[in-house]
Amino acid sequence: MDVGKLFGLDKLDGILGRIERRPLRLYEGQCLRERDRTVECESCASHCPVDAIDLDSKVEVDFEACIDCGICVRLCPAGVFESRLSEDTFLGKIQQKLDDSDAIGFSCAKQLEEYGREGSFPQVELPCLGRLTETMLVGAAAFGAKNIWLDLRGCEECDCAVGALLAKDLVVAIDRLLEAWDHQVEFSLAAAPPELAQGATEAESAPAGETEEYDRRELLTKFGREMLAGGLGLAEGRIDRVANVFDPPSDEYFTYRLPRRRELFLRLTKKIGGPEKKVILADGLPFYGLELDHHLCNFCGNCATFCPTKALELESKELTAELKFTLSRCLGCDLCLEVCRPDALKSAPRIDLGDIFAERTGSLSEQQYYKCEKCKQPFASATERELCDFCRLREEKLQDDSWS
Ligand code: SF4
Numbered sequence: 001m002d003v004g005k006l007f008g009l010d011k012l013d014g015i016l017g018r019i020e021r022r023p024l025r026l027y028e029g030q031c032l033r034e035r036d037r038t039v040e041c042e043s044c045a046s047h048c049p050v051d052a053i054d055l056d057s058k059v060e061v062d063f064e065a066c067i068d069c070g071i072c073v074r075l076c077p078a079g080v081f082e083s084r085l086s087e088d089t090f091l092g093k094i095q096q097k098l099d100d101s102d103a104i105g106f107s108c109a110k111q112l113e114e115y116g117r118e119g120s121f122p123q124v125e126l127p128c129l130g131r132l133t134e135t136m137l138v139g140a141a142a143f144g145a146k147n148i149w150l151d152l153r154g155c156e157e158c159d160c161a162v163g164a165l166l167a168k169d170l171v172v173a174i175d176r177l178l179e180a181w182d183h184q185v186e187f188s189l190a191a192a193p194p195e196l197a198q199g200a201t202e203a204e205s206a207p208a209g210e211t212e213e214y215d216r217r218e219l220l221t222k223f224g225r226e227m228l229a230g231g232l233g234l235a236e237g238r239i240d241r242v243a244n245v246f247d248p249p250s251d252e253y254f255t256y257r258l259p260r261r262r263e264l265f266l267r268l269t270k271k272i273g274g275p276e277k278k279v280i281l282a283d284g285l286p287f288y289g290l291e292l293d294h295h296l297c298n299f300c301g302n303c304a305t306f307c308p309t310k311a312l313e314l315e316s317k318e319l320t321a322e323l324k325f326t327l328s329r330c331l332g333c334d335l336c337l338e339v340c341r342p343d344a345l346k347s348a349p350r351i352d353l354g355d356i357f358a359e360r361t362g363s364l365s366e367q368q369y370y371k372c373e374k375c376k377q378p379f380a381s382a383t384e385r386e387l388c389d390f391c392r393l394r395e396e397k398l399q400d401d402s403w404s
Helices: 009-021 043-047 071-075 087-097 109-115 134-142 161-180 216-229 236-243 260-272 302-306 335-339 353-357 389-403
Strands: 024-026 081-083 103-108 123-126 147-151 186-190 279-281 289-292 312-316 320-326 345-348 350-352 361-371 378-380
Touching: 043 071, 071 081, 071 161, 087 123, 087 134, 087 260, 103 109, 109 123, 134 147, 134 161, 134 260, 147 161, 161 186, 260 353, 289 350, 289 361, 302 312, 302 335, 312 361, 335 345, 350 353
Parallel strands: 103 123, 103 147, 147 186
Antiparallel strands: 024 081, 279 350, 289 345, 312 320, 320 361, 361 378
């Protein structure tokens, strides 16, 4: 008798097989709409080229329709989507290409199939150019790329043309960021690779249409050791992720989670080196500053409770409370601005690169606590009111109602 069949293991195997083949893992509890029902974000669904994302009840993906382009992975400001083709995998490929060259190109699978590979630019294959992330571009710079080509062959006619538009915007932003970082890289956005300046290292040309296959053990050894040596500090336990495995599922639905992509991005910026202090315009960059009007903040802690990455934290001390902000952890989802009832928070137009490089946590405000006369809950107030906001509003409402 087949013991596996008896216990239904054959069916279980089939189910696991189907789950395994899913290109994405979803952290639904990170979705901004799920954390606050008033939020209207639909970045993922509105950019999905095959309408595979449904936001009606909670974020859901139709895996039959999904073409695994990775645009949702790139765009979601809360890190809801994690792709089986992880950031680590792409960084491994980027680093491998840059072993023998200081030029690198980013192409999609369709481009490589239709037009082949270009000799002077070792190309990293993405599912779509829309999957390109700031981590990959900064990673390429950190691994020694002097020339980066964004392959735009055939993009205008492609059904996923939105992917190329997103990639172009990203390249412009990262170009500006690297310049501010005093790190020189030539970017080219074109349907052909640029002529390399004399002296630039050219790589061996790969045969047209060659698919990139990596021996897992080789990649783990090479990437893991070199990342460790390069100061990226990937612990041995995490290197397994290069093999495209997702994090083990968590029991908690609403978590505070810094996406792996951001984690790597911060480590790679360190590898480039950074200024102790350099204030630049935040516009378009993957960094977001915050300002607080401490006259309006009542220290309700909503912003810290809702923040998906713990970029904001409220620390209660004996007599005071402090609202802290770690710029490097902020993904710019703006959820804190939405949930701040007194409108005390707003985006800061400028950011300090030094804060990012040092992953510094700054204080937005520290205030004395008062005890609400009515509910006895602690609250902060610059105007020394006797009631917390909640009780004050209720009193006002009761007074209004008594006149009507
Ligand atoms: S982009 Fe992310 S946060 Fe926005 S709706 Fe989609 S899953 Fe939710």
